[in-house]
Amino acid sequence: MRTAKLLDALMPRTRQQVLGALLLRPDRGWFGRELARHLGLQPSSLQRELAALTEAGILTQRREGKQVYYQADPSCPILGELQGLLLKTAGLVDVLRKHLKPLAPDIACAFVYGSVARAEELSDSDVDLFLIGDVKPSALANGLEQASQRLARTVNPTVLSSQEFARCVRAKDRFVLSVLERPKLFVQGSSHELDELAGGAAGRPGRRRSS
Amino acid sequence: MSWTNLLAERRVAREGVDRAEIERYLALVASRLADAALEGLSADGRFTAAYDAARTLAVIAIRACGYRVLVHGGGHKNTFLALRAVPDPRVAGEAAFLDQCRRKRNEASYSSPHISRVEAEDLLEKAREFLLSVQDWLEREHPELTARDRADAATKAEHGGRPAGV
Numbered sequence: 003m004r005t006a007k008l009l010d011a012l013m014p015r016t017r018q019q020v021l022g023a024l025l026l027r028p029d030r031g032w033f034g035r036e037l038a039r040h041l042g043l044q045p046s047s048l049q050r051e052l053a054a055l056t057e058a059g060i061l062t063q064r065r066e067g068k069q070v071y072y073q074a075d076p077s078c079p080i081l082g083e084l085q086g087l088l089l090k091t092a093g094l095v096d097v098l099r100k101h102l103k104p105l106a107p108d109i110a111c112a113f114v115y116g117s118v119a120r121a122e123e124l125s126d127s128d129v130d131l132f133l134i135g136d137v138k139p140s141a142l143a144n145g146l147e148q149a150s151q152r153l154a155r156t157v158n159p160t161v162l163s164s165q166e167f168a169r170c171v172r173a174k175d176r177f178v179l180s181v182l183e184r185p186k187l188f189v190q191g192s193s194h195e196l197d198e199l200a201g202g203a204a205g206r207p208g209r210r211r212s213s
Numbered sequence: 214m215s216w217t218n219l220l221a222e223r224r225v226a227r228e229g230v231d232r233a234e235i236e237r238y239l240a241l242v243a244s245r246l247a248d249a250a251l252e253g254l255s256a257d258g259r260f261t262a263a264y265d266a267a268r269t270l271a272v273i274a275i276r277a278c279g280y281r282v283l284v285h286g287g288g289h290k291n292t293f294l295a296l297r298a299v300p301d302p303r304v305a306g307e308a309a310f311l312d313q314c315r316r317k318r319n320e321a322s323y324s325s326p327h328i329s330r331v332e333a334e335d336l337l338e339k340a341r342e343f344l345l346s347v348q349d350w351l352e353r354e355h356p357e358l359t360a361r362d363r364a365d366a367a368t369k370a371e372h373g374g375r376p377a378g379v
Contacts, residue, residue, distance in 0.1 A: 128316075138335045138338075139310070139313065139314075139331070139332050139335050139336070140335050140336075140338075140339050142313075143309040143310035144309050144310075146313070147309040147312075158313075158316050160317075160327060160329065160332075161329060161331055161332055162331060163330070166330055175327070177327040178327070
């Protein structure tokens with residue numbers, strides 16, 4: 003069944019990002035400016051969302067000194083359901099990051115591309131993960147299988163060494179260039195680091211959308 | 214997934230095996246591993262050859278357990294689902310990675326045709342390790358199916374040892 007832009011139909015993008023960050027890390031409190039930086043948003047645009055979600059009983063707030071911290075409200079009766087929903091959508095990046103963590107020192111850059119990153123995800127679409135670094139694909143398999151189970155989506159990695167990636171960019175490899183030109187959700191690294199890995203030969207990689 | 218569930222979902226069928234069949238499969242594995250090691254081949258060609266070798270090794274393990282993979286729902290997919298039911302953690306433990314490679318091969322065939330050098334070399338290395346794991350397991354649990362331990366197998370059969378096919 004095609005269910006395009008699943009979460010977009012339910013709530014605005016900013017609210018998705020706020021819920022994805024807070025509900026999937028229920029043990030962590032965030033103050034507004036810190037959360038804005040994490041999500042790449044203006045602090046002013048967050049305030050209305052944080053207030054509405056607190057009013058609804060989905061978040062709690064507490065004051066510490068001059069800062070107001072926001073956190074998932076564990077007594078929210080639909081917390082589990084919301085978390086399940088977000089894990090399959092906005093919470094994707096955090097889940098992948100967690101399962102890639104043991105290999106993080108060897109990963110130069112990792113991002114999601116394809117329909118999920120383009121926000122054209124289907125309810126059953128796979129997650130396409132592009133990974134550059136000194137990592138063997140076989141070392142990813144068990145972690146990504148666990149991530150796939152948690153997300154209820156298959157995660158398909160493409161792995162290149164830094165040297166091979168730069169070589170593909172120089173040779174104008176069609177697949178690699180098409181990935182670079184399109185939106186991404188960064189799991190590790192940033193568009194700046196990706197540009198450096200490409201050796202400036204890629205032109206301008208796709209704009210960073212999240213994380 | 215257990216053998217019972219695999220049978221119920223028609224992903225495998227019960228079928229005995231003999232040593233000659235296993236030897237034919239092992240010869241195919243050796244040939245595909247040699248192909249995958251050819252430096253002149255493209256990464257895509259090397260990956261495909263190494264994948265064929267690894268998948269054939271999975272088939273050997275499944276056949277040694279007394280089952281045959283069916284094509285219902287996808288023969289390659291069923292192969293790696295059934296591999297998880299093989300009662301040896303080293304052999305069954307390769308299923309997650311090999312299924313990842315199966316999806317990569319499908320992608321390369323139908324949508325985004327990109328196999329990197331590191332992906333091809335890693336699969337070849339893992340296929341070589343998988344060969345050793347499968348051979349060790351066969352010699353330990355199914356010596357009647359290996360040429361090396363033919364005499365042991367005969368002795369085991371005489372004393373009521375466990376037959377092939379679990």
